[in-house]
Amino acid sequence: MKALKTILNYALLVLIILVVLLPFLWVLSSSFKSETEIMGGRSYLPKHFTLQNYWNLLTEFTSSKNYPLNLFNSLVIGLGTAACTVVVAVLASYSLSRYKNKVSDAIAQTLVFVYVFPTIVVIIPLFKFLAGIGLADSFFGLVIIETAFSLPFCIWLLRSFFNSVPISFEEAALIDGASYFQAFIKTTLPLAAPGIATATIYTFIMSWGEYLFSSIFILSDFKKTVPLGLATYMADQYIEWGKLLAGGVIVIIPVLFLFYPLSRHFIRGFISGIKE
Amino acid sequence: MLAPSLVWIFGVVIFPFFYAIRMSFMKSAYGFGTMVWVGLSNYLRVLGDGTFWSSALVSLGWLSGNTVLQMILPMLVALFLNKELRGKDFARSLILTPWIIPTIVCAIMWRWMLEPSVGVVNNLMELLWGSRPVPFLGSLKLALPTIIGINTWKFSPLGIVLMLAALQTIPKEYYEAARVDGASGWQEFKNISFPLVGKVVWFVGLLGTIWVFNVVDLIWLLTEGGPGSVTQTVPIMIYRTAFKLFNMGSASAMAVVVSIFLILLGILFFKVFRPKDE
Numbered sequence: 001m002k003a004l005k006t007i008l009n010y011a012l013l014v015l016i017i018l019v020v021l022l023p024f025l026w027v028l029s030s031s032f033k034s035e036t037e038i039m040g041g042r043s044y045l046p047k048h049f050t051l052q053n054y055w056n057l058l059t060e061f062t063s064s065k066n067y068p069l070n071l072f073n074s075l076v077i078g079l080g081t082a083a084c085t086v087v088v089a090v091l092a093s094y095s096l097s098r099y100k101n102k103v104s105d106a107i108a109q110t111l112v113f114v115y116v117f118p119t120i121v122v123i124i125p126l127f128k129f130l131a132g133i134g135l136a137d138s139f140f141g142l143v144i145i146e147t148a149f150s151l152p153f154c155i156w157l158l159r160s161f162f163n164s165v166p167i168s169f170e171e172a173a174l175i176d177g178a179s180y181f182q183a184f185i186k187t188t189l190p191l192a193a194p195g196i197a198t199a200t201i202y203t204f205i206m207s208w209g210e211y212l213f214s215s216i217f218i219l220s221d222f223k224k225t226v227p228l229g230l231a232t233y234m235a236d237q238y239i240e241w242g243k244l245l246a247g248g249v250i251v252i253i254p255v256l257f258l259f260y261p262l263s264r265h266f267i268r269g270f271i272s273g274i275k276e
Numbered sequence: 277m278l279a280p281s282l283v284w285i286f287g288v289v290i291f292p293f294f295y296a297i298r299m300s301f302m303k304s305a306y307g308f309g310t311m312v313w314v315g316l317s318n319y320l321r322v323l324g325d326g327t328f329w330s331s332a333l334v335s336l337g338w339l340s341g342n343t344v345l346q347m348i349l350p351m352l353v354a355l356f357l358n359k360e361l362r363g364k365d366f367a368r369s370l371i372l373t374p375w376i377i378p379t380i381v382c383a384i385m386w387r388w389m390l391e392p393s394v395g396v397v398n399n400l401m402e403l404l405w406g407s408r409p410v411p412f413l414g415s416l417k418l419a420l421p422t423i424i425g426i427n428t429w430k431f432s433p434l435g436i437v438l439m440l441a442a443l444q445t446i447p448k449e450y451y452e453a454a455r456v457d458g459a460s461g462w463q464e465f466k467n468i469s470f471p472l473v474g475k476v477v478w479f480v481g482l483l484g485t486i487w488v489f490n491v492v493d494l495i496w497l498l499t500e501g502g503p504g505s506v507t508q509t510v511p512i513m514i515y516r517t518a519f520k521l522f523n524m525g526s527a528s529a530m531a532v533v534v535s536i537f538l539i540l541l542g543i544l545f546f547k548v549f550r551p552k553d554e
Contacts, residue, residue: 009359012356013357013361013363013367016356017370019429020370020371020373021370023386023389026389027388030388039394088284091277091278091280091281092278092281094277095278096278107278107282116486118486118531120490120492120511120514120531120534121293121531121534122293124296124527125295125528126288126292128295129292144284144288147288148284148285148288148289149289151285209377209381211378211379211380212492212493215493226378226380227378227379227380230380231497234383234387241388241391247384248380251378251380252377252381256373256377259369259376260369263368266372267441270438271438271441271442273479274438
């Protein structure tokens with residue numbers, strides 16, 4: 001009876017994982033099929049394994065379609081957003097962690113509102129402002145905006161890491177003659193390193209796949225990010241599925257590679273937010 | 277040291293919000309040209325527009341469908357996973373995959389699988405019970421339920437993992453004590469699990485409801501609000517009015533109406549549903 005129950009449990013677990021992962025496997029498998037097999041074949045695994053879709057996608061250079069450039073643009077924006085967010089979030093979360101009073105608690109709680117804030121409400125004025133200061137259609141403008149919306153999660157996450165580092169470590173360093181800044185860099189920062197890595201990667205992933213803001217604020221074809229590039233292919237009258245599927249696989253590889261090792265810490269950020 | 281964050285959030289979120297309120301009382305000739313004060317006329321136009329109200333109805337359907345599914349489903353899966361199973365941590369990472377992937381990939385994936393003539397879902401349906409191709413995303417009846425299903429597939433994983441994390445903080449002794457007293461599985465859930473994970477369920481509900489309401493990218497990339505306007509939620513209508521029709525005044529007025537609705541919803545969540553800390 002017990003053995004049966006165990007088997008049933010694992011069967012259910014596998015079922016849940018299949019529901020979640022089968023679409024990915026299907027896309028992966030189809031991306032290695034030839035265009036004719038994609039459009040006509042009913043095979044589950046590619047009959048003739050080919051990298052043609054990937055080659056076609058990565059070597060198509062027209063004014064509106066240039067996937068390698070899309071990837072490069074997304075990389076630049078993602079790194080820029082991650083760098084800004086982490087620096088600003090470290091400063092904020094450190095002070096929220098070390099100076100605990102009513103004001104800092106209130107600020108930490110208010111972040112929930114920013115986190116769930118409807119972006120559609122502010123997107124119109126933001127476009128007007130960016131155009132007003134000459135930052136429409138620029139990576140810099142996009143980085144500024146994406147940073148603001150990544151901050152709440154990163155502040156929660158980092159605050160929970162700083163909370164777990166005893167202040168006595170810093171005090172010891174201060175007694176040894178270190179300055180405040182040195183004490184922070186030498187003792188607390190290294191201990192919060194997993195948190196900083198997670199915040200960086202969270203921000204990068206969010207920015208890498210961001211569609212809504214980019215679709216409004218990026219105007220030039222050569223500044224398009226990956227989601228915009230793929231949306232261009234999807235808007236075609238005759239959709240070339242082979243290229244789209246290959247493009248999708250290329251986008252998620254770095255995401256999964258960065259996410260799986262740190263998924264534990266992601267959950268910690270949310271839990272810390274819930275506790276506020 | 278808080279200053280940079282506060283300035284950043286103020287500049288990008290709070291100030292623009294108030295500016296949107298101002299814009300809702302104004303009108304401009306060509307989208308972003310000179311703005312003229314027009315009083316309440318944007319509001320009167322929006323509130324007198326049948327399309328707005330039909331979008332509000334779509335939004336309501338979208339919101340309720342998603343909320344029900346995304347509260348119940350994750351709870352069930354989390355309760356099931358809250359056992360001694362090998363490879364559970366690994367499974368948890370895998371389960372989060374749909375949540376972490378970019379929206380565009382989710383849209384490509386499902387449009388491809390639901391494609392009427394070559395999509396795998398229709399092929400399988402034909403193979404299994406010989407049904408004719410169903411245009412899931414292009415059907416007036418099925419489009420909304422389909423995108424609700426896709427959204428649930430994408431966002432339930434986060435709920436599952438958060439609720440699971442909460443369940444795991446409950447000491448095992450509670451359950452053992454309950455079992456000694458002869459409690460049933462349902463009683464265990466009702467008297468131990470649910471009260472203790474209440475705050476997480478509440479948080480998932482709050483996040484989920486507001487996020488779900490505001491989804492633009494996924495719906496836009498799947499259906500652009502179509503066919504007709506059966507999947508045109510209010511945020512989609514705002515997006516279209518502002519950036520395809522370039523009517524900033526009307527779009528801002530709708531955005532303000534949406535904000536008022538969400539604030540009321542938030543108050544409801546905080547005042548009525550929020551579990552007491554014990």
